[in-house]
Amino acid sequence: MITCRDNSLIRCQNTMDKNFQEEITQIIKFEPPLYKQRYQFVKDLVEKYKPKKVADLGCADCSLLWMLKFCSCIEVLAGLDIFLPVTPDFSYFRRHTLSPLPLDYLRPSERSLTVTLHQGSIAQKDPCMLGFDLVTCIELIEHLEESELKKFPEVVFGFMAPSIVVISTPNSEFNCLLPGVKLYRHPDHKFEWSQAQFQSWALETARCYDYSVEFTGVGDPPAGMEKIGFCTQIGVFVRKCPQTGESVQSEKPTEAVYKTVTIFPLVINFIYYVAVFKAVYPSLKDEKYLQNAVIREVVFTAQIIKHRLMSKREECSDDPERKPRSQPSMDSFSDYLGKLVVEKNMQPFVSGNEVYVPLTTIFSFPKVNRLCGTFEKLCKLIAGKVTLSSDGSAVMFNIEHENEEN
Template identity: 55%
Template sequence: PPLYLQRYEFVIDFVNKNQPKKVVDLGCNDCALLRMLKFHRVIELLAGVDIKSDVIRKKMYALAPIPIDYLQPGESPLTIELYQGSVTERDSRIKGFDLVTSIELIEHLQLEDVSRFTEVVFGYMAPVAAIISTPNADFNPLLPGLTGFRHYDHKFEWTQAQFHSWALKVCREFGYVVEFTGVGQIPGQEESIGFCSQIGVFHRDRLEGDAPCQPSDVTKEHIPYRLLYKVVY
């Protein structure tokens, strides 16, 4: 299967294994991953966030219930919420989720916005788990005809060492553990070159106790994101 589908399948496998109830996809684009996730009825709240409202709007009505959803109802109702907003801003409606996914998003951010994203996701949203994927620059020499970045909008592409050092800093600062993996590989080469898309799977460290929570966070509502679509099954 094409690489983007392998990334989505990686998320689906994780959902099957870990059974998260609240899932948010950051940089959800046209909601392709959300459309696949809505069939996983362990999920009770499925949210998507993208900075571009036009890409969200393109296919968002495809998230509406179809007859089979009524014929095979899940155990609990499913709510889907789509927001236009930037992952560099905190929104209190996207806090305390079981799973945050960010698939091929961070490389579209300026580095100072990656710092904001990191603080928003791990310091504020503080999910139980997070799946972050980004291109692996070590793999680029294997891509035929590639000069420069894989996409004109990429602000950077990290080597495995760069991605690992960012991820390990996240773990130290916010109390997570990370497992490195990826999708797209050449058999026998994964040791040195790694995967075409590198993925960090983060879990909140149980030993750290509850997520850090400032007293002001409890009372203060930040709702800068714009709700574009909401459906309850």
């Protein structure tokens, strides 16, 4: 039994035999599973280069896209596949999770995010695939027909020309360690390359289109068998000369060739076999969501300031028996707010049955400040939505009923 560097487990009939590789009858099990290691590799790449626009070619059931939607740097995610499965199986649900969830509406993100799926072949150029920073081709190329593979470099590196391309494909040298693999790992594979074959293709492609390429992989070989290489070989291509998204787009007008039936995501699978899916996530960059978030934050902040003010008044009241009321969960935060108010000398005040919390006070709190940017914007966003004093300078609460309760 051999444990690989990544904890994969290999059982061998005879580990001491000199024809070691051939004698292996083994179960090789990667932990985490190999596909997860590939996705993690892409995720790490995203964390490193922080691309805003990412396209996944050969996206299949969209698992990688789903994982990438949580990377906060990404604003545009696109998937392309020649065949988007349309059965009510897990692929449907996976793809469905590309839609925004209720929580995304409750707490819109500061970034914008659009997710789009296209059905078509990577052998064809389509303008919807222009302007990406990172293009991922995970276990795609070995599924391409010879004619498609020939066109692939021109479409991906010549036409799409992203800053980074990551390509993964099986390393055929590792197959001798995999149980039951005769010719290829999967019946749909049109070829599987050795390390030398992949590297020679990748170096030639990089040279033609002015990219540099580095080789790595996931799925470590067992100790002592490092020459075999990774189970999945990976090439990371980085474009040598920078090119702006705009210049790419303007230089390359092409007609749309991918299917473009745009329909509501829920209906997509059962009515239309072929469709483009598009989900625009709620974002604070959209004025409508920003306004809701600002109103919520302003009212919340003003409520806490008011609560603190009222507690202070109770503490100072003549009744020595009376203990200040406290709301444990809010206390530390309300103390913090209270200190800020005092420091900034912008005290709320009570007049009759009304409490006034100056907008300048509310604006001085980090979250409100960050959301609005300017005081003018704060005033604009809450105008007509929050009850203000007659001169519009303070949030006003009527405490008549609260006084009655006391």
